Amino acid sequence: MTIAQRRLAVAGGTGLIGRMLVDLAGERGWTPIVLARSTGVELTTGAGLDAALEGVDTVVDVTNIGSANRSAAVEFFGTVSRNLLTAGRRAGVRHHLTLSIVGIDRVDTGYYAGKRRQEEVVAGGPVPWTVLRATQFYEFTEQLLGLVPGPVAVVPRMLSQPIAAREVAAHLLVLADARPAGRAPEIAGPATHRMADLARRLVRTRGLRRPVWELPALGATARAAASGALVPAEPGPRGTESFEHWLSRSAGRPEVVRAGAVR
Numbered sequence: 001m002t003i004a005q006r007r008l009a010v011a012g013g014t015g016l017i018g019r020m021l022v023d024l025a026g027e028r029g030w031t032p033i034v035l036a037r038s039t040g041v042e043l044t045t046g047a048g049l050d051a052a053l054e055g056v057d058t059v060v061d062v063t064n065i066g067s068a069n070r071s072a073a074v075e076f077f078g079t080v081s082r083n084l085l086t087a088g089r090r091a092g093v094r095h096h097l098t099l100s101i102v103g104i105d106r107v108d109t110g111y112y113a114g115k116r117r118q119e120e121v122v123a124g125g126p127v128p129w130t131v132l133r134a135t136q137f138y139e140f141t142e143q144l145l146g147l148v149p150g151p152v153a154v155v156p157r158m159l160s161q162p163i164a165a166r167e168v169a170a171h172l173l174v175l176a177d178a179r180p181a182g183r184a185p186e187i188a189g190p191a192t193h194r195m196a197d198l199a200r201r202l203v204r205t206r207g208l209r210r211p212v213w214e215l216p217a218l219g220a221t222a223r224a225a226a227s228g229a230l231v232p233a234e235p236g237p238r239g240t241e242s243f244e245h246w247l248s249r250s251a252g253r254p255e256v257v258r259a260g261a262v263r
């Protein structure tokens, strides 16, 4: 079957990376199908899913929950994955691809517990699968600035090797077009950064008068995130776009990013 005849369902296709994935898939000749509440599919109950998956070859899951609460995140990612896989099996889906995050088993936040549950459900599920772990998106810098409203931006101490979301979207499409691979090599950006430094650069480029205060790393979880546990430990694909380049194409257009969940 040619790519043009293949239907690619994007769970979370109205979200930050989901929209990029849907646009790129369309440009590359796939027929993208968006699975989201705003398109009539409720993934926590499965309502609307069977009809939407008719004729779908590959599912990419880039859903998200706007909460850092541990039980809410575990329940959301576990249930959404189970529903996608069960309906996917009924529909004859041949490949289930999930986007996860580098370092989730080294940093124990509530949100990452949800991502670990998502990976477990996918790996134990009935559809051949691939999990791609990515580092934080450059767009996450924008989300960090929105974490605590007020005249001062308070951001966690965090060392990351961030990447432009659109490079992750492009890599997801490469994986979608290949055989299910289990755990794929982790993807990251070209350089490591302290997220507070990137937040300061974003504030400056936007011309905002908002000092950025980096939280001290208190406790084991914060210390792990501060000391590099979210940076890939092994080689893998690396994005080429620098943070500076991303800033120059996106910082004057804040609508390219939108506030999301705490990660």
Ligand SMILES: NC(=O)c1ccc[n+]([C@@H]2O[C@H](COP(=O)([O-])OP(=O)(O)OC[C@H]3O[C@@H](n4cnc5c(N)ncnc54)[C@H](OP(=O)(O)O)[C@@H]3O)[C@@H](O)[C@H]2O)c1
Pocket: 011, 012, 013, 014, 015, 016, 017, 018, 035, 036, 037, 038, 039, 041, 042, 043, 044, 061, 062, 063, 064, 065, 099, 100, 101, 102, 115, 134, 135, 136, 137, 138, 140, 260, 261, 263
């Ligand atoms: N941001 C980062 O730095 C980063 C890094 C690595 C990996 N990731 C992963 O990337 C994924 C996507 O993140 P994102 O920031 O692009 O997400 P996002 O912008 O918050 O979008 C979330 C998507 O999920 C859909 N959704 C949420 N609840 C739903 C439900 N009950 N039923 C159906 N659809 C639902 C939303 O659509 P509706 O609202 O229309 O339902 C939306 O399309 C997440 O799994 C995240 O862990 C993020």
